[in-house]
Amino acid sequence: MLLEDFQLQTLINEAEVYQSQGLLEESKEKYLSVLHYMTDDNRSSDTYKKLIKTVNVRIEKIEEDIADFEKIDETPTLSHDVQNLIQKVFSFSQTKEMAEVEGVLALAKFGQHEQALVEFHRLLGKGVAPGVVAKHILECHLALSSSEAAISQFNQWVANGLLTQDDLLDAQSFLETVLRDKGIETSLPQLDHTPRKKNRTRGEQRLALDIYSLKIQVDDHSEGLYEIDFDVTFQSNDTVSVVIPSEKKTLLDRFHLGMSLPKIKFYTPRAVFEGNGIVAEKTEIKIGPKKGDYVLDIKIKAN
Amino acid sequence: MAFFNQKDKVIECKIVYYGPGMCGKTTNLEYIFRAGRSYATTDMISINTKGDRTLYFDFLPMGIGRIMGCDVKVQLFTVPGQSKYRSTRKMVLKGVDGIVFVADSLQIRKNENLSSLKDLQENLAEQNMDLFNIPLVFQYNKRDLSENGIPIMQVSEMESYLNNKLKVPFYTASALKGNGVSDTLKKSLKLTLRHLQHELRWAN
Structure with a gap:
């Protein structure tokens, strides 16, 4: 035509x-x-x-x-200002910690894996949502085409006790699946699959051992030195909490804030170990069946 | 997801400009930034590739003053229009309060408009949001190209295939020249703030 x-x-x-x-x-x-x-x-x-x-x-x-x-490079490294902006405008949670995680996750989604790694490590160091953050750290390593780095990171966590057993198991399961999908054969460290106690938050748990009871030496001026056993009702990070009944208020009064507690025996499912502690907090229980009793928080000091 | 600080009476909302690649979303924001510089709280931020194609998003924060006793701030975003950037569009849509859908009037971009609108509907649905319930304004852009003898769609045709069921407000525009840009934004702000007023029970 x-x-x-x-x-x-x-x-x-x-x-x-x-x-x-x-x-x-x-x-x-x-x-x-x-x-x-x-x-x-x-x-x-x-x-x-x-x-x-x-x-x-x-x-x-x-x-x-x-x-x-x-x-074109579809994941260019953005300026620090733009990276900060992304973290700010793509975090929506009301709680500060979750908003921080969302912001860093947005960085990763926009291809800023290097900076996201730095930020996720910072959050993990602060004890923010360790289970969630750990998986994102592994994802960042994998996105940077660095399976070896992801495996090495996991091995470090196994060795340093930064993650709880449950979080480690989650991270291991995630990593194994990804590596298998990528056709990478590797053997990750064997972990204890025994179910853990569930009375702890997924917060700041750095002490690798679960302490179920402890024996404290008390110096009574009239009776001299003697030992008392306490059941641990709560453990978070390196602090354990025990309950002292209201009728033993005089016992509670023997502990004052900041007081050093030498030679405490800590009982765990696997072993007994000895260490020192400091009285961190004394709180009266206001509600529930133990209303009127007291909670004594003891911060464990490494020997 | 608008942020409403009841104590300080500050409301912050997010409007996203959506549409197919090269339809003029960034051009809209550039014009708004130039024309309304006094309202902009910082410079406009664009993350582009070669040829001014948006890679991640454009961002323009604005303070539009006090409305019904509240200090109103708005964040304007664009999404990358190219179909391969779907996951980025989903990210940018998070927490959206209102949408401007910029449709390309060029006859040859008819299918791209429709694909982009479907993509928007799907991405909103993944966030449990409904295209039929979110404050939405259409803008039929590039009307000026007809002056150069370029085939463009009639407004009635665009209304028929894009807005037949939604029946939301629409504006014709030539974003490059600024025509219709302010009207589109004003309408979007009006619908979005009215919606938030109802949702957040703000300014009773």
Whole structure:
């Protein structure tokens, strides 16, 4: 089919506008239509030949641009300011800690894995949602194409006791699945699969051992040195809590805030160990069946 | 998810400009930034690739003053329109309070408009949000191109295939020249704040 000159000009005009709009495929299609009609035409004037050459050059340029777009780095490292902005505007939780996790997760989603790793480690150091954060740390390593780093990180956690057994098991399960999907064969450390006590929050647990009771030496001026056993009702991080009944208020009064407690025996499911502690808090229970009793918090000091 | 500080009477909401690639979302924000510089609380931030294609998002925070006793702040975002950036669009949509759907009037972009609208509906549904319930305004952009002899769709055609069921307000625009940009934003703000007023029981 032969087109009038003005019709060709209309097609060229469309192609130019689409190119200026960044609609490269559409522009190329129009230029190809122009070529198609022109090559069907028998005219062989110099102007016509020149026009065909021009259109071919434009098509080449568009193809180069399309190829360039396909090669672009889709996860460029953003400036520190933009990274901070992402953390700020993509965190929605009301609680500060979860908002922080969301912000760092957004960084990772926008491809800023290096900075996300730094931030997730900071959160883990603060004891913020360790189970969740640990998995995101592994994800960041894996996104950076570093399976070895993810495995090494997991091994470190097994060794340093930063994560609870439950969190370690979760992280191990996650890592094993990902590695298996990637076709990577590796053997992660064997972990104890015994169910853990559930009376702790997924907060700041750095003490690897579960303490179920302790024996404290008490110095009574009239009776001298003697030992008392307490059941541990709660353990968080390196602090254990014991309950002292209201009728033993005089016993409670022997402990004052900041008091050093030497030679405490800590009983765990596997062993007994000895250490020191400091009286960290004394609180009266206000509600529940133990209302009127007292909670004594003891911060464990390493020997 | 608007933030409402009852004590200080501050309300902060998020409006996202959505639409197919190269339809003029960033151009809208650029015009708003230039024309309403006094309202902008910081510079506009764009994360682009070569050829001014949005890679992650554009961001423009604005303070629009006191409305019914509240200090109103709005965050304007755009999404990357290219179909391959779906996960980024989902991220940017998180916590959205209102949407401006920028449709390309070019005849050759008809299918892309429809795909983008479906993508929006699906992404909202994943966040338990409904396209039919969120404050939404259509903008039929690039109307000026008809002056250059470029085939564009009639407004009635765009209404028929995009807005037939939604029946939300629409504006024609030429974002490059600024035509229709302010009207679109004003309407979106009005719908969004009215919606939030109802949701948050703000300014009773």
